[in-house]
Amino acid sequence: MEAVSEFALVKPASLDAVLEARKANPEAQLLGGGTDLVVNIRRGIVAPPVLIDMTGVAELRAIHADAGRLEIGASATLAEVAEHAGVLAHYPVVAQAAASIAGPTHRQMGTVGGNICLDTRCIFYNQSEWWRSANNHCLKTVGDMCHVAPKSRGVCFATYSGDLAPALMTLDAEVDVAHPKGRRTMPLKDLYIGHARHDGSGTGDGKHYLALKPGEFVVGVRAKGVSGLRSAYDKIRIRKSIEYPVAGVAVALRRDGDTLADLRVAITGTNPRPVLLDGTRALCGGKLDARVVKGLDDLVRDQIMSMKTTFTPGHYRRRVAGVLARRLAEKLFNN
Ligand SMILES: Cc1cc2nc3c(=O)[nH]c(=O)nc-3n(C[C@H](O)[C@H](O)[C@H](O)COP(=O)(O)OP(=O)(O)OC[C@H]3O[C@@H](n4cnc5c(N)ncnc54)[C@H](O)[C@@H]3O)c2cc1C
Numbered sequence: 001m002e003a004v005s006e007f008a009l010v011k012p013a014s015l016d017a018v019l020e021a022r023k024a025n026p027e028a029q030l031l032g033g034g035t036d037l038v039v040n041i042r043r044g045i046v047a048p049p050v051l052i053d054m055t056g057v058a059e060l061r062a063i064h065a066d067a068g069r070l071e072i073g074a075s076a077t078l079a080e081v082a083e084h085a086g087v088l089a090h091y092p093v094v095a096q097a098a099a100s101i102a103g104p105t106h107r108q109m110g111t112v113g114g115n116i117c118l119d120t121r122c123i124f125y126n127q128s129e130w131w132r133s134a135n136n137h138c139l140k141t142v143g144d145m146c147h148v149a150p151k152s153r154g155v156c157f158a159t160y161s162g163d164l165a166p167a168l169m170t171l172d173a174e175v176d177v178a179h180p181k182g183r184r185t186m187p188l189k190d191l192y193i194g195h196a197r198h199d200g201s202g203t204g205d206g207k208h209y210l211a212l213k214p215g216e217f218v219v220g221v222r223a224k225g226v227s228g229l230r231s232a233y234d235k236i237r238i239r240k241s242i243e244y245p246v247a248g249v250a251v252a253l254r255r256d257g258d259t260l261a262d263l264r265v266a267i268t269g270t271n272p273r274p275v276l277l278d279g280t281r282a283l284c285g286g287k288l289d290a291r292v293v294k295g296l297d298d299l300v301r302d303q304i305m306s307m308k309t310t311f312t313p314g315h316y317r318r319r320v321a322g323v324l325a326r327r328l329a330e331k332l333f334n335n
């Protein structure tokens, strides 16, 4: 049994108090439900001296969902999102993604902010301290090489596995971020910078995967309703319950008569960021036929990584992502 490092717990009741607590404790880490962070503390992966519990801020727990707009506060729980009548009725992709995360007890505790900002994962990282130390650690902690890709030139390929982000990205969601001087809003897809490019052209990787600046934190997410948009989420996991995705796929599309009028596909569990596939809109304008299926498969092959950061081979995850995307698109189009 590993000893948990000592930490102090602060539970602010307002956003201003969160900002104050962050200013007073620059080394602090934010705590949502703790369902991932506390595991990482137990494994000695991180050892924050102070945890700032976000669940006491009432305004961060609100959920609004009707045909016109979706707004979810960072401290709403996954269970609240999965069971919300408005989310189920108008944004099924989000309700389905939330309902697929971990197990019922995790969903009671786990929050939207914690899921969106979930740490990236790797078989060489999500291990105990003695295991990692016996393997000389790796780039994501205190080591100097990547065991997945020893010639990675400083790039980490740890995988982003949160289920909510791809679902929200198919709705063109935005994320609200608070910082000491106010707030800013950005497209949710821009929160994720884990492009992991060997040539140094990308800004981030599996170690630096969020565009949050020091002192910033997520306040909530929102999206506009789109009339006629059909959406769904599905994932493959090793066990059928309580398990991160081998690959998770969100699809949203619009059908206009026999024509595929809009198509959005986002994938998690494969790259150091959730990937909103580029190029899907070029597949629209005709029937959902063999040309679209082939085009979708090509986009998945080109944009989905095949690094072996989990127990399943990377090329298997990529194939699974392609199959799920095709199945969901066909199901939504035909129903
Ligand atoms: C057995 C098991 C299975 C799991 N399966 C899945 C799964 O299938 N899918 C999945 O997506 N996840 C899974 N998880 C991970 C986790 O339970 C969920 O992702 C959960 O939503 C994390 O939310 P949390 O509130 O508990 O986050 P926490 O653990 O509290 O925090 C996670 C990270 O987010 C940061 N953070 C929290 N709130 C904010 C904020 N407002 N702004 C900025 N940063 C913030 C924290 O500092 C930390 O770095 C699993 C975990 C376990 C233990």
Ligand code: SF4
Pocket: 121, 122, 123, 124, 125, 138, 139, 140, 145, 146, 147, 148, 149, 155, 156, 157, 158, 206, 309
């Ligand atoms: S991808 Fe490489 S650097 Fe990143 S966590 Fe895995 S082994 Fe470590």
